[in-house]
Structures are given as structure tokens and as C-alpha cells.
Amino acid sequence: MQTIPRAALVLGLAGVLPFLWGALTVISDPLAMWSQGAFGARFTGPYVQLFYGAVILSFMSGVLWGFAARATGSRAAVGYALSVLPALWVFFTTGGGAEAAGTAxxxxxIGLLVLDWQFWRWSLAPEWWMRLRVLLTALVVICLSVHLIV
Incomplete structure (x- = not known):
């Protein structure tokens, strides 16, 4: 069993920081006020999470597209079709306010994790891929949930 490459793990965890920052500014009013003054409302509370979350979910479509490019025949066609789903999901579901967008x-x-698993099962993703994706998805979902429960 391969371990997650250090660079992938460190960069993946660094990618969680905007989600964590958003969650922290939701639960701490003093931190939220400081963040708004220092960075503006867009980088505070659920707004940073929603904007960044939409960007990263769309980015992951590109990652899956890269995996699909390793396939051949009908599996490649299915892979390409599946790879665009996260970006389309973002486009069609993230309007309508912070609660609806956060839930979407x-x-x-969670849907991306299912797609990750499928590409991994087809041996198109690295062996360590699911260990990284489960960890990052759990952290992201926890952070996104904060503004829905607070």
C-alpha cells in the first residue's frame, strides 16, 4: 500500500485552509469582525467557503478529466462525461443564498468522492488517491457544515 506523497498531502491540506478560515469566522464574532476589516466580507464566514468551494469543485472536474484521459474506448467516454459533473453541479446549484449554496x-x-472512487476503481487514479480524498472531503464537509448548524 502506497502512502500519500508528502507534497500532495501538504498541498491538499493547505487547500482546506480557506474552508477552515470560513468556519472559524462563523463561530467567532471577533475574528469575523477582524477578517471583514482586514480582508473584506468576501473572505469572511460562509462567503469565502462558498466562493472557494465552487472554484475547487470545478477544479476537481479538471482533475477527473485528466484521469479520464488515461482511459481508452467507452471507458474514456464515460470518464469524460463523469468528469464534467462537478463543474456542472456548481453552475446549476450554488445560487439562492448561503444556506442553499452550502448544502449544494x-x-x-460527497458526490465528487463517489466519482473519485470510480476513477480509482478503474485504476485511473493513483493507489493513494482515496486515502487523500476521504481525508480532504471529510474536512471540507465539516467546515462547510459549520455555517449551517451555527
Whole structure:
């Protein structure tokens, strides 16, 4: 069993920081006020999570497209079709306010994990892929859930 490459793990965890920052500014009013003054409302509370979450979910479509490019025949066609689903999900579901968009992103990240598993099962993703994706997805979903329960 391969371990997650250090660079992939460190960069993946660094990618969780905007989600964590958003969650922290939701649960701490003093931190939220400081963040708004220092960075603006877009980088505070659920807004940073929703914007960044939409960007990253769309980015993951590109990652899956890269995996699909390793396939051949009908599996490649199915892979390409599946790879565009996260970006389309973001486009069609993240309007309508912070609560609806947050809920849609949570569903999108859980759906992405299913797609990750399928590409991994087809041996198109690295052996360590699912260990990384389960960890990152759990952290992202927890962070996105904060503004829905607070």
C-alpha cells in the first residue's frame, strides 16, 4: 500500500485552509469582525467557503478529466462525461443564498468522492488517491457544515 506523497498531502491540506478560515469566522464574532476589516466580507464566514468551494469543485472536474484521459474506448467516454459533473453541479446549484449554496456544495463534495472512487476503481487514479480524498472531503464537509448548524 502506497502512502500519500508528502507534497500532495501538504498541498491538499493547505487547500482546506480557506474552508477552515470560513468556519472559524462563523463561530467567532471577533475574528469575523477582524477578517471583514482586514480582508473584506468576501473572505469572511460562509462567503469565502462558498466562493472557494465552487472554484475547487470545478477544479476537481479538471482533475477527473485528466484521469479520464488515461482511459481508452467507452471507458474514456464515460470518464469524460463523469468528469464534467462537478463543474456542472456548481453552475446549476450554488445560487439562492448561503444556506442553499452550502448544502449544494456539501452534496457536490460527497458526490465528487463517489466519482473519485470510480476513477480509482478503474485504476485511473493513483493507489493513494482515496486515502487523500476521504481525508480532504471529510474536512471540507465539516467546515462547510459549520455555517449551517451555527
Amino acid at each position: 456544495l456539501i452534496a457536490g463534495y
